[in-house]
Amino acid sequence: MQVELRNIHKFFGPVHANRGITLTIPAGTIQGLLGENGAGKSTLMKILSGFIRPDHGEIWLDGRRASFRSPADALRQGIGMLHQDPLDFPPMRVLDNFVAGSPGGLLPNKEDARQALLSISQQFGFALDPDAYVDTLTVGERQQLEIVRLLWLGARVLIFDEPTTGISAQQREKLFAALRRLADEGRTIIFVTHKLEEVQALCHRVAVLRSGELVGEAQAPYDLDRLVEMMFGKVITVGRAEPVPHGEPVLELEDLAVEDHRLTIQGVTLTIHAGEVVGLAGMEGSGQRRLLRAAAGLIRPTGGRVRFLGRDMTGRPYLDFHRAGAAYIPADRMTEGLFPDLTIREHVALAREQTGFLLNPEAMQSWAREAIEAFSIRGRPETPARALSGGNQQRLLLALMRPQLRLIFMEHPTRGLDIESALWIWGKLKERCRHGTAIFFMSSDLEELLNYSDRVLVFFGGRVTRPLPADELDVERLGQLIGGYGFDEVALDRPTAPAATEGAHA
Amino acid sequence: MNEHMTWRETVLYRGGAVLLALVLTSLVIWVSSPQTPPWEVLGLVFRGAFSTPAQGGVSWSKIADVLVAWIPMLLAAAGLLVTFAAGLWNIGVEGQIVMGAVFTTWVLRALQDSSTPPALILTLAIAAGAVGGSLWALLVGLLRTYGGVNEIFGGLGLNFVATTIVLWLIFGPWKRPGIGSMSGTEPFPPELHLPTWGATRLSPVALAIGLGGMAVAYVLLKGTYFGLRLKAVGNNPRAARLMGMRPARYMLLAFGLGGALVGLAGAVQVTAVYYRLIPAISSGYGWLGLLVCMLVGYDPTWVPLVSLFFAAINIGSIQLPIVLSLDSSLAGVIQGTLVFSFLFTEGLRRTVLRRRLRASAAS
Numbered sequence: 119m120q121v122e123l124r125n126i127h128k129f130f131g132p133v134h135a136n137r138g139i140t141l142t143i144p145a146g147t148i149q150g151l152l153g154e155n156g157a158g159k160s161t162l163m164k165i166l167s168g169f170i171r172p173d174h175g176e177i178w179l180d181g182r183r184a185s186f187r188s189p190a191d192a193l194r195q196g197i198g199m200l201h202q203d204p205l206d207f208p209p210m211r212v213l214d215n216f217v218a219g220s221p222g223g224l225l226p227n228k229e230d231a232r233q234a235l236l237s238i239s240q241q242f243g244f245a246l247d248p249d250a251y252v253d254t255l256t257v258g259e260r261q262q263l264e265i266v267r268l269l270w271l272g273a274r275v276l277i278f279d280e281p282t283t284g285i286s287a288q289q290r291e292k293l294f295a296a297l298r299r300l301a302d303e304g305r306t307i308i309f310v311t312h313k314l315e316e317v318q319a320l321c322h323r324v325a326v327l328r329s330g331e332l333v334g335e336a337q338a339p340y341d342l343d344r345l346v347e348m349m350f351g352k353v354i355t356v357g358r359a360e361p362v363p364h365g366e367p368v369l370e371l372e373d374l375a376v377e378d379h380r381l382t383i384q385g386v387t388l389t390i391h392a393g394e395v396v397g398l399a400g401m402e403g404s405g406q407r408r409l410l411r412a413a414a415g416l417i418r419p420t421g422g423r424v425r426f427l428g429r430d431m432t433g434r435p436y437l438d439f440h441r442a443g444a445a446y447i448p449a450d451r452m453t454e455g456l457f458p459d460l461t462i463r464e465h466v467a468l469a470r471e472q473t474g475f476l477l478n479p480e481a482m483q484s485w486a487r488e489a490i491e492a493f494s495i496r497g498r499p500e501t502p503a504r505a506l507s508g509g510n511q512q513r514l515l516l517a518l519m520r521p522q523l524r525l526i527f528m529e530h531p532t533r534g535l536d537i538e539s540a541l542w543i544w545g546k547l548k549e550r551c552r553h554g555t556a557i558f559f560m561s562s563d564l565e566e567l568l569n570y571s572d573r574v575l576v577f578f579g580g581r582v583t584r585p586l587p588a589d590e591l592d593v594e595r596l597g598q599l600i601g602g603y604g605f606d607e608v609a610l611d612r613p614t615a616p617a618a619t620e621g622a623h624a
Numbered sequence: 625m626n627e628h629m630t631w632r633e634t635v636l637y638r639g640g641a642v643l644l645a646l647v648l649t650s651l652v653i654w655v656s657s658p659q660t661p662p663w664e665v666l667g668l669v670f671r672g673a674f675s676t677p678a679q680g681g682v683s684w685s686k687i688a689d690v691l692v693a694w695i696p697m698l699l700a701a702a703g704l705l706v707t708f709a710a711g712l713w714n715i716g717v718e719g720q721i722v723m724g725a726v727f728t729t730w731v732l733r734a735l736q737d738s739s740t741p742p743a744l745i746l747t748l749a750i751a752a753g754a755v756g757g758s759l760w761a762l763l764v765g766l767l768r769t770y771g772g773v774n775e776i777f778g779g780l781g782l783n784f785v786a787t788t789i790v791l792w793l794i795f796g797p798w799k800r801p802g803i804g805s806m807s808g809t810e811p812f813p814p815e816l817h818l819p820t821w822g823a824t825r826l827s828p829v830a831l832a833i834g835l836g837g838m839a840v841a842y843v844l845l846k847g848t849y850f851g852l853r854l855k856a857v858g859n860n861p862r863a864a865r866l867m868g869m870r871p872a873r874y875m876l877l878a879f880g881l882g883g884a885l886v887g888l889a890g891a892v893q894v895t896a897v898y899y900r901l902i903p904a905i906s907s908g909y910g911w912l913g914l915l916v917c918m919l920v921g922y923d924p925t926w927v928p929l930v931s932l933f934f935a936a937i938n939i940g941s942i943q944l945p946i947v948l949s950l951d952s953s954l955a956g957v958i959q960g961t962l963v964f965s966f967l968f969t970e971g972l973r974r975t976v977l978r979r980r981l982r983a984s985a986a987s
Contacts, residue, residue, distance in 0.1 A: 440868040447866075454866060457859040468856055468867060472849045518867070 119180050119274040119306050120145050126175035128161050135161040137330040148307040150321030157327040159310050163277050167199035168192030198273030200264050202280050213248035216267050238266045242296045258289030275306040283380050294320050312401040314601030346597035350564050365392030368525050368556040375421035376408040381580040393551045397567040398560035400577030406560045414446045414527045415439045445519050449529035451511045458504035462486050469518040489517040509539040528559035544570050564593045583608040637969045644965040652957050657950055672940035688824030693935035695834035696889035700913025701927045702841035703885035708922045709845050710878035711858030716764045716779025717910035719786035720757040720883045724890025727756025729901040732812055742815040750891040757887015758880045765879030769872040808902035818896040830896040837885045842924045915963045934959055
């Protein structure tokens with residue numbers, strides 16, 4: 119089935135997630151959809167599979183205009199989507215799951231369904247036991263069940279959202295073989311990913327999204343550098359900041375391990391010195407955020423030790439880190455950083471040392487004025503945080519940091535900000551570094567990582583590189599590492615066996 | 625994004641809300657009593673708050689009755705403001721009034737035959753009411769912070785438990801000599817009643833407790849570091865944590881403090897209104913306090929005035945069964961539709977605002 123998207127727009131509040139995307143996918147192809155997190159891939163695919171409606175634009179299937187009222191409606195018209203987290207019913211048996219979504223009335227014919235399940239599975243070499251419980255299946259097997267189910271329900275377009283996260287190498291090979299076969303049979307496959315090597319290995323063609331826009335398309339064989347450039351944008355080098363002399367160790371990670379339901383990071387050993395800046399690179403969801411949070415005491419590491427200012431702080435809560443002179447600045451300013459309904463004045467008062475029991479309105483007013491002036495915040499003392507623009511929210515967050523910090527943890531220090539604000543914010547941060555504050559941050563902006571870090575760690579598919587001096591890297595090399603190319607040469611560990619990892623979580 | 629209302633929007637939405645409430649109430653009146661025009665009924669309710677239909681003119685005893693109803697509502701609303709500031713839905717407010725009344729009764733019963741001076745007994749009893757409400761609320765808080773039970777369910781469940789405890793006390797250990805009855809426990813001797821003003825039912829001490837409780841909540845929330853932190857925790861507990869606060873601790877404090885204010889309402893009902901423990905000791909004032917808070921958007925400034933208005937409706941509707949043979953529960957209809965209408969128009973305003981925002985973003 120040929121799929122055509124015409125000028126698709128989607129807004130979430132003030133966020134313009136899809137900006138006029140037009141894309142034609144011929145029948146029988148494996149179409150890659152490449153882009154960073156937040157580029158708009160998932161939104162676009164949710165529109166195509168009927169989960170959400172576009173605010174503007176049209177979908178055409180085999181030359182006919184289509185519109186979907188629901189995912190079930192989209193599936194009736196031939197479009198099925200496999201989500202990143204399988205949307206099945208874990209406490210049920212495989213066969214019941216298989217039948218649950220079918221339009222079969224009150225009493226589904228289970229015998230027919232069993233036959234269909236077995237015969238479709240056999241075609242693709244899947245070994246699914248109809249009577250097993252779904253929660254005993256691995257992520258890969260649950261994916262197989264979902265593929266078989268969608269095919270049985272007549273899907274002619276199959277959308278895969280990051281399907282290779284959390285499955286073993288053998289299951290990945292099986293999946294790729296199945297996808298090639300489905301394409302040969304004339305079905306259309308859309309493969310959403312951020313892994314360059316998978317695009318290279320599997321996709322006939324690829325479309326790249328960045329900040330909600332379709333920035334380019336390419337056909338196999340691919341020019342890797344061009345794909346990296348399309349994903350991350352044109353590279354302008356601002357010039358590296360001058361190095362800051364480093365002092366005594368501030369944060370020491372020793373063989374640190376973190377995990378979530380889909381990946382395990384092990385063996386991170388790193389010492390950050392006073393005045394030093396260390397950046398974490400990688401696609402979102404590669405583990406860098408968990409590592410940063412574990413290092414700050416916000417989540418418990420699953421192994422290894424954390425020392426802060428020479429003291430063993432492993433397993434201690436964030437509050438202890440905070441008291442000892444650390445601050446954690448989250449990426450999501452409205453859900454974790456600021457108090458949306460509180461004014462600038464109230465924020466500033468909260469951030470300061472308490473004096474007495476009663477608030478002093480005049481003092482609060484003048485503190486707020488000082489902060490607004492010193493941090494060039496466009497707002498008044500009585501403006502609530504939610505009414506500020508993203509850049510001004512970030513400035514307010516910086517204004518709230520205590521003066522004598524030893525270590526700042528930061529997620530995406532300048533995400534969503536204009537260049538001028540970004541430069542200004544790093545100016546403020548580097549000023550702190552000159553006074554001995556260390557910065558440990560993650561970012562998806564390659565230039566930011568290269569320009570401001572002393573060393574960079576790259577995360578990919580559950581693995582980490584050793585700390586790489588930033589001046590030995592350039593944007594191309596960093597982009598390739600993030601996409602998994604040439605990773606083994608600089609990896610910190612031997613490759614972990616994905617099958618073993620998966621077994622632990624199944 | 626301009627979220628402040630212009631005066632025109634204020635008139636449109638707030639005025640619209642009042643109008644909507646009047647229309648809905650009239651509809652209910654029309655259905656239940658088609659022969660009386662709705663405005664006559666509403667007029668009677670409002671006049672009834674200040675005068676008796678038989679005599680006409682301003683009746684001081686009526687006004688005193690309104691204030692008597694105002695006090696527990698004020699205290700319940702004050703306590704709820706504290707928990708709302710911390711972002712908590714204290715649905716257990718009714719149970720906290722009841723447990724406040726139980727603790728007060730307990731102290732009065734324990735000391736009424738001793739030689740302790742009555743003033744001291746009353747002081748201790750009222751303080752015990754605050755403690756009772758506070759402990760009952762803290763139970764909800766502990767269930768939430770350590771047991772993972774949402775405060776709405778915990779509070780709702782404990783309301784039923786509190787009611788059951790009162791019934792058990794009235795028909796069991798605290799029953800009147802002879803046989804227990806729905807009329808409550810044995811009334812306390814007159815020296816253990818809070819003194820009233822002249823021939824009215826209004827006690828100046830109770831009024832002082834009500835206004836004092838409200839003042840405490842107001843100052844706490846508007847003028848202290850503690851109140852500011854409470855607001856911060858309520859607005860965004862995750863940000864509060866990253867700023868070095870302990871959200872769970874502040875939530876517990878909010879429950880403890882809010883519960884104490886609510887418990888005072890129960891204490892006042894025992895020592896100044898019923899002079900004994902009765903099964904319906906809370907008289908629904910907790911729910912009314914909740915409605916008041918929702919109507920004013922949880923801003924302490926307007927709580928005294930709006931709860932006074934609600935109290936007036938309550939007293940005014942007492943006339944209804946006598947004069948028009950309509951049920952006095954019409955008061956609840958007026959109060960409920962008002963809150964509903966305000967919430968509805970507020971939701972409408974936000975939707976319109978969002979639409980306008982999206983339209984301007986798309987163009």
